[in-house]
Amino acid sequence: MGMTMAEKILARHAGREEVAPGDLVLARVDLVLGNDITAPVAIREFYRIGVEDVFDRERIALVPDHFVPNKDIQSAEQAKIMRDFARKFNILHYFEVGRMGVEHALLPEAGLTLPGELIIGADSHTCTYGALGAFATGVGSTDMAAAMATGEAWFKVPATIKFIYRGKLPPWVGGKDLILHTIGDIGVDGGLYKALEFTGEAIEELDMDGRFTMSNMAIEAGAKAGLIAPDATTRDYLKGRASRPYREAFSDEDACYEKVIEYDVSNLEPQVAFPHLPENARPVREAGDVILDQVIIGSCTNGRIEDMRAAARVLEGKKVHKGLRLIIIPATQAIYRQAIDEGLVHTFLDAGAAVSTPTCGPCLGGYMGILARGEKALATTNRNFVGRMGHPESEVYLSGPAVAAASAVTGRITHPEEVL
Amino acid sequence: MEYRGKVWVFGDDVDTDAIIPARYLNTSDPGELAAHCMEDADPAFMVKMQPGDMLAAGKNFGCGSSREHAPIAIKAAGISCVIAASFARIFYRNAINIGLPILESPEASKALQEGQEVQVDLKAGTITNLSTGEVFQATPFPDFMRQLMDAGGLIPYVQQKVAGQKG
Numbered sequence: 065m066g067m068t069m070a071e072k073i074l075a076r077h078a079g080r081e082e083v084a085p086g087d088l089v090l091a092r093v094d095l096v097l098g099n100d101i102t103a104p105v106a107i108r109e110f111y112r113i114g115v116e117d118v119f120d121r122e123r124i125a126l127v128p129d130h131f132v133p134n135k136d137i138q139s140a141e142q143a144k145i146m147r148d149f150a151r152k153f154n155i156l157h158y159f160e161v162g163r164m165g166v167e168h169a170l171l172p173e174a175g176l177t178l179p180g181e182l183i184i185g186a187d188s189h190t191c192t193y194g195a196l197g198a199f200a201t202g203v204g205s206t207d208m209a210a211a212m213a214t215g216e217a218w219f220k221v222p223a224t225i226k227f228i229y230r231g232k233l234p235p236w237v238g239g240k241d242l243i244l245h246t247i248g249d250i251g252v253d254g255g256l257y258k259a260l261e262f263t264g265e266a267i268e269e270l271d272m273d274g275r276f277t278m279s280n281m282a283i284e285a286g287a288k289a290g291l292i293a294p295d296a297t298t299r300d301y302l303k304g305r306a307s308r309p310y311r312e313a314f315s316d317e318d319a320c321y322e323k324v325i326e327y328d329v330s331n332l333e334p335q336v337a338f339p340h341l342p343e344n345a346r347p348v349r350e351a352g353d354v355i356l357d358q359v360i361i362g363s364c365t366n367g368r369i370e371d372m373r374a375a376a377r378v379l380e381g382k383k384v385h386k387g388l389r390l391i392i393i394p395a396t397q398a399i400y401r402q403a404i405d406e407g408l409v410h411t412f413l414d415a416g417a418a419v420s421t422p423t424c425g426p427c428l429g430g431y432m433g434i435l436a437r438g439e440k441a442l443a444t445t446n447r448n449f450v451g452r453m454g455h456p457e458s459e460v461y462l463s464g465p466a467v468a469a470a471s472a473v474t475g476r477i478t479h480p481e482e483v484l
Numbered sequence: 485m486e487y488r489g490k491v492w493v494f495g496d497d498v499d500t501d502a503i504i505p506a507r508y509l510n511t512s513d514p515g516e517l518a519a520h521c522m523e524d525a526d527p528a529f530m531v532k533m534q535p536g537d538m539l540a541a542g543k544n545f546g547c548g549s550s551r552e553h554a555p556i557a558i559k560a561a562g563i564s565c566v567i568a569a570s571f572a573r574i575f576y577r578n579a580i581n582i583g584l585p586i587l588e589s590p591e592a593s594k595a596l597q598e599g600q601e602v603q604v605d606l607k608a609g610t611i612t613n614l615s616t617g618e619v620f621q622a623t624p625f626p627d628f629m630r631q632l633m634d635a636g637g638l639i640p641y642v643q644q645k646v647a648g649q650k651g
Contacts, residue, residue: 088628105512105552112639115646131510138510188550188574204552204578210642218628252497253544257573286544288573341497428506428549447548449499451524452506 066316102186109209119215165396231330239274240464248345255287366444367395378469385475496542514560535562546575
């Protein structure tokens with residue numbers, strides 16, 4: 065019996081010939097990560113274990129990104145706990161403000177997440193690295209603490225659901241639309257405890273940034289991981305970037321899938337997810353008249369250079385609607401710089417947008433764009449739960465960057481074709 | 485281990501932002517987190533609940549973020565256990581790791597009504613509705629999860645392991 069790529073990666077890291085769904089394995093991890101919210105709890109638990117050192121100072125990544133540059137005294141204290149820990153144990157991959165980025169954009173960019181690797185992170189969107197063909201999954205702070213001490217973690221091998229996206233992607237349709245459509249189909253628990261594997265010609269056609277967006281939101285279907293097999297696009301991305309040698313993993317021809325779901329995407333429309341769950345996806349043209357107070361373009365889902373370019377293409381020569389705030393947050397310093405070099409930031413500023421240093425900020429209702437009671441926002445982020453971006457009576461809608469930019473121009477949820 | 489308390493009922497897909505909104509994540513102090521437990525699902529929850537009470541919810545409880553602050557807030561608020569039709573994966577793992585008792589039972593989740601008195605026998609995995617006399621059997625935990633719970637959570641489990649390697 066063949067294995068899926070998820071099963072192969074878990075088997076290799078557990079030192080086993082093969083594994084099957086349901087098996088419990090103790091596996092070596094290639095990277096453990098945490099952020100300024102989750103790492104302080106993990107550090108407290110780490111000290112309770114009573115080991116003298118971390119398992120490997122080069123295999124831990126600590127990224128202050130949620131509330132930095134710090135928004136208040138309490139968050140500054142949290143960030144300091146992580147900074148002090150990084151100094152004490154000489155953690156190689158600690159990224160200070162000015163050099164940091166949103167973790168799931170930053171770590172792939174730094175070549176720290178690689179095909180065939182097993183990665184855990186105390187952040188639910190750790191599944192982003194599945195886009196590179198890694199088995200990457202979110203865990204809690206206590207799991208992070210144990211892994212920092214031992215270099216290992218326990219896994220229940222998940223069954224895999226295979227998705228095949230057939231057909232050519234229509235204009236204005238990208239990774240965000242594919243994944244919102246998928247979650248709309250299977251639901252927010254449609255992938256619960258499963259690995260998702262994204263395949264098909266539409267995936268092959270997607271650039272790396274679009275693939276990151278898809279894998280990033282696997283968790284919004286409840287999934288443990290969202291994997292894409294490495295190909296020429298993956299290898300091009302990793303050229304000159306990979307921080308260590310890696311070994312790719314591919315699903316066998318005779319791998320066993322729990323389910324295979326196929327979509328023909330050749331007529332797919334840009335999608336928008338309505339409050340208060342990502343599964344409330346529908347075509348933008350069917351959104352009706354949703355008047356917006358704010359648009360956010362950024363986050364670990366859509367804050368990469370292709371997202372900035374897509375937004376700039378729509379905003380070029382236009383103005384942000386007078387009744388609306390547009391906030392654009394490039395996800396890393398490198399993306400920020402590239403957006404400046406390519407003239408995208410000029411386009412944003414000319415349009416009347418606010419452009420911020422990298423931060424998760426508004427995505428989780430942290431700061432930098434909190435909503436008042438009754439306000440509505442369209443965001444390229446990943447969650448639209450009650451109170452996600454501010455007041456419990458505010459609303460968040462989700463879309464890709466082109467729809468977000470077009471909507472910022474008209475002041476309501478809008479298809480990009482309407483403004484171009 | 486047995487628990488007895490009044491049950492508070494919530495719906496499907498209760499997310500971690502509802503359990504503990506991110507605006508309060510600038511602290512990791514369990515007491516401070518507990519003060520805002522379930523705030524965006526029911527702003528009056530912490531005023532109404534009594535220590536020892538239980539939560540009952542529908543499918544996919546704890547979906548969303550990996551924040552361990554969510555089970556920490558529930559535990560520190562004094563909730564004795566959480567019963568749901570199903571749990572989101574990371575929440576399930578976190579609850580076991582920190583020693584918050586959880587039980588998966590679609591039947592109990594469907595039947596329990598707010599305010600009913602419930603008794604839970606964690607070892608036997610039974611949920612008894614004292615108001616109606618109904619008894620529900622929860623999905624059994626895998627052996628490894630049981631070992632973790634018996635050890636008191638993941639940290640004591642790893643402590644034992646590390647101590648064993650040293651000795």
